Amino acid sequence: MSTTASGPARRAEADLEALPLAPPAATGLREVVRRRYLLGMLVRNTIKSRYQGTVLGWLWSYLQPAIRFAMFYFLFQVMIGRGSGMENFAIHLFAGMVIVHFFTETFNGGTQSLVQNRSLITKLPVPREMFPVARMLVAAWHTVPMLIILVVPCVLLGWRPDLVGMAAALLGFTLAAALGLALGLLFSVGNVFMRDVGKIAQTLTQFVTFSVPMMYPFTLVDDRFGDPWSGYYLLNPMAEAVLLIQRGFWTGTTSDPEVTAAVHLPDQLFARGLTMTAISIVLLVLAQRVFSRLEARVPERL
Structure with a gap:
C-alpha cells in the first residue's frame, strides 16, 4: 500500500492507523473472518489507491479487459485465423485469461502485501x-x-448457463483461490526475510501463462506428446483450473458443446479438479501454520 496516496486513499489509511492500540491480536484465517469490518476497510483502501488520480477511476477495470478481449479476438480470430480449427478460440483464450489473472494477482499481491503494509503492521x-x-x-x-x-460475447454466441458448467467454473475459481492464497501466505512471509522471494514469485507467475491450455488447446499437448506426458501436464493445478472455466463458458458457445467437451477437454475433469482443490486446501492449512510460526518476527524485519 502506497504511503504517498492522497485524497480518499490517504483518509482511509489514516482511519486504519488511528484505530486504538490493543493487546496482540489472535492470529489465523478464522480471526481474519471475525474482523471482516477491518478487512473490508483494507480492501477498499487498496482499491482506491490503485485508481487514485485517474479520471475514469474504477471504469478502467472494465475498459482494460474489454480492449484486451477485442485485441485477442481480432488477432486470433480474424487476422491469423487460429479459430479455424476450433470454434470461438477467442472465448477459449479469454476464459483462461480470467482465471489466470485472478490467480497471479492473488499470488503476486499476497507476496508483496506484508512489505507494502509495513506501516500498518507495526502499528495495528x-x-x-x-x-x-x-x-x-x-x-x-x-x-x-x-x-x-466474458459473459457478454458468450451470450451473443448462444451460451446459456448450465448446472454442470457453472459447477465447473466455481470449482476452477475455488481451486485458484485456495492455491493462490496458500502461496501468497508462504511467499509473503518469506519476502519479509528475503526480498528475492518477491522476484521469484513474479518469475513463477510468468510461467503460468504458457503452462496452461489458454493460448493453445489441450488437444495440442495431447497430440504432440501423448501419454504419459500429457498426464504429467495435467498435474499442473492451474491447467486444471483453466480447463474447468473453459468447460463453464467456452464449450457452451460452440455448435455442439458435448462434442467440444469430449474432443478438447480431458477425461475425469471433475474428479481431478476436486482432488486438486482438496490438495490446495490442505496446502492452505499448512501455509497458515508456517505463517503463524514466523509472523512474530515480521515487525522487527520490516
Missing part, C-alpha cells in the same frame, strides 16, 4: 494473514469486470 494489532487475504479479495474484485466482459 491485527492478524497479519489479513493482508494476503485482502489482496485475494482485491483480485476477485478486479476479476468481476473480466467475467462480465
